[in-house]
Amino acid sequence: MAWLITTLIVAPVVGAFLVGATRNYARRVALASNLITAIGAFLLWRSFDSTLPGLQLVERHSWIPAIGAEYLVGVDGLSLLLVILTSLVFPFALLAQSRPAGDRGFCALMLIMQAALYGTFTAQNFILWFLFYEMSLIPAFLLIKIWGGENRDRAATKFFLYTFLGSVAMLLAFLGIYFAKGTFDFAGLADLAKTGDLLTGNIKWLAFAGIFLGLAVKVPLFPFHTWLPDAYETAPTGVSMVLTGALSKMGVYGFIRLLLPLFPNEIKILGPWLLTLAVCSIVIAPLAAWAQSDLKRMVAYLSINHLGYCMLGLFAVTATVARPLVEMQAALSGVFMQIFNHGITAAALFYFVGLLEQRRGLRGLDDFGGLMQRAPLFCGWMSVAMFSSLGLPGLNGFIGEFLIFKGSFAIAASFTAVAVFGLLFTAIVFIRAMQALFSGPLVETGVAFADLGSNEKWVVVPVTLLMFAIGIVPQFLFSIFNSTVVQMARLFS
Numbered sequence: 001m002a003w004l005i006t007t008l009i010v011a012p013v014v015g016a017f018l019v020g021a022t023r024n025y026a027r028r029v030a031l032a033s034n035l036i037t038a039i040g041a042f043l044l045w046r047s048f049d050s051t052l053p054g055l056q057l058v059e060r061h062s063w064i065p066a067i068g069a070e071y072l073v074g075v076d077g078l079s080l081l082l083v084i085l086t087s088l089v090f091p092f093a094l095l096a097q098s099r100p101a102g103d104r105g106f107c108a109l110m111l112i113m114q115a116a117l118y119g120t121f122t123a124q125n126f127i128l129w130f131l132f133y134e135m136s137l138i139p140a141f142l143l144i145k146i147w148g149g150e151n152r153d154r155a156a157t158k159f160f161l162y163t164f165l166g167s168v169a170m171l172l173a174f175l176g177i178y179f180a181k182g183t184f185d186f187a188g189l190a191d192l193a194k195t196g197d198l199l200t201g202n203i204k205w206l207a208f209a210g211i212f213l214g215l216a217v218k219v220p221l222f223p224f225h226t227w228l229p230d231a232y233e234t235a236p237t238g239v240s241m242v243l244t245g246a247l248s249k250m251g252v253y254g255f256i257r258l259l260l261p262l263f264p265n266e267i268k269i270l271g272p273w274l275l276t277l278a279v280c281s282i283v284i285a286p287l288a289a290w291a292q293s294d295l296k297r298m299v300a301y302l303s304i305n306h307l308g309y310c311m312l313g314l315f316a317v318t319a320t321v322a323r324p325l326v327e328m329q330a331a332l333s334g335v336f337m338q339i340f341n342h343g344i345t346a347a348a349l350f351y352f353v354g355l356l357e358q359r360r361g362l363r364g365l366d367d368f369g370g371l372m373q374r375a376p377l378f379c380g381w382m383s384v385a386m387f388s389s390l391g392l393p394g395l396n397g398f399i400g401e402f403l404i405f406k407g408s409f410a411i412a413a414s415f416t417a418v419a420v421f422g423l424l425f426t427a428i429v430f431i432r433a434m435q436a437l438f439s440g441p442l443v444e445t446g447v448a449f450a451d452l453g454s455n456e457k458w459v460v461v462p463v464t465l466l467m468f469a470i471g472i473v474p475q476f477l478f479s480i481f482n483s484t485v486v487q488m489a490r491l492f493s
Helices: 003-021 026-047 077-096 103-122 126-147 152-181 186-194 201-218 227-234 237-247 249-262 264-269 271-290 295-318 325-360 376-390 396-411 413-439 454-472 475-492
Strands: 056-064 069-075
Touching (some): 003 056, 056 126, 077 237, 077 454, 077 475, 126 152, 126 237, 237 249, 237 295, 249 295, 249 325, 295 396
Antiparallel strands (some): 056 069
């Protein structure tokens, strides 16, 4: 059933064309397309043998033989996990987004971005991967520029410049690798890297720097993060949910799939510096969030913090000398779980902030107060999302963070000890926000603040139940990527 992956990629594109052909049913057609891709992702999961490492359901066709480009797609545990995450986040975002002007264009661009993400997470040849990677950035730029809020032109331009320059650096680096080794195949390049450096002299460091820069901007990793708060703040609610829930995962995925297997020696040499950047992302981002009065910017900075945990686990596993295999597996399992959980939880937080703005036209901490008395259901469900992001045991956020810290402490204790302060600062930020929103003095306005409506409950309740399910019985997710984790731990060791 290798055709399933191609179907997943093609279905949203077909949906985008159908959306463009309709007048009054764009949202319904987009959601129908999402239903088809969700079924496809489920069938892909059912066809995937979780006991086997390596790529499965591979589809390979000759494309441009002269430059070594192939249509080569396949999934391992990590790819499948991200395909499932993408299939969950996009319908969630479409349901959450209020109907904008030009609804057809909005839905069509969202579907094209979804198709590009499926391609990015399944492509196994750099040319194909890079085309899908760039294809996902163009709709994101247009969605911010056309439907964004105040200062959308500046935010969209900043987003485009950062990601475009990073992409150019990455493309030049891979062209250098291709001229030296004659292949764009990820698995082939990883095999060559096992036997020695892909490149020699200063060229290898230039190639490493190009790929690192392109991926560090996309995560984003400190100090390449400054585009993110502006983009997330300005983007419409549904777009912010997709940016943090799925698009940001391309950077972490790229580190795992490209940089770490191809440049293991360079990673070890720069290990302390890379761990320092990860710790800065973890500690500085919540401090910046603490200083924000805009709720959307606050959640945006906390997103940097949570992705910093992923980078801490990855760099601890690959950039240190003493690496017990069991702890490497724990850290990698935590990274994979954190990738998925952050996508769900951060998207939910942006949805709740969007509901606050929709009800009052404002989203500042000082613009609300005493909401528990007026909208107890809203406050209760939003509190669950906050506690999940905080890493409360019993919710999904705890599992990934615990495993990352468990594995990283045994491998890079000093860096991990400093990173713990990020947990403290994150807790302070959320407690401050909860106090101001839910338990503060009543803020009287001329607009009544409604509790959750029935349509909103259909969005909130399933996502929240998923947070509890993963927090209490996470084995159904672990089973997807356990074999992949074991294989990668052996590779990195």
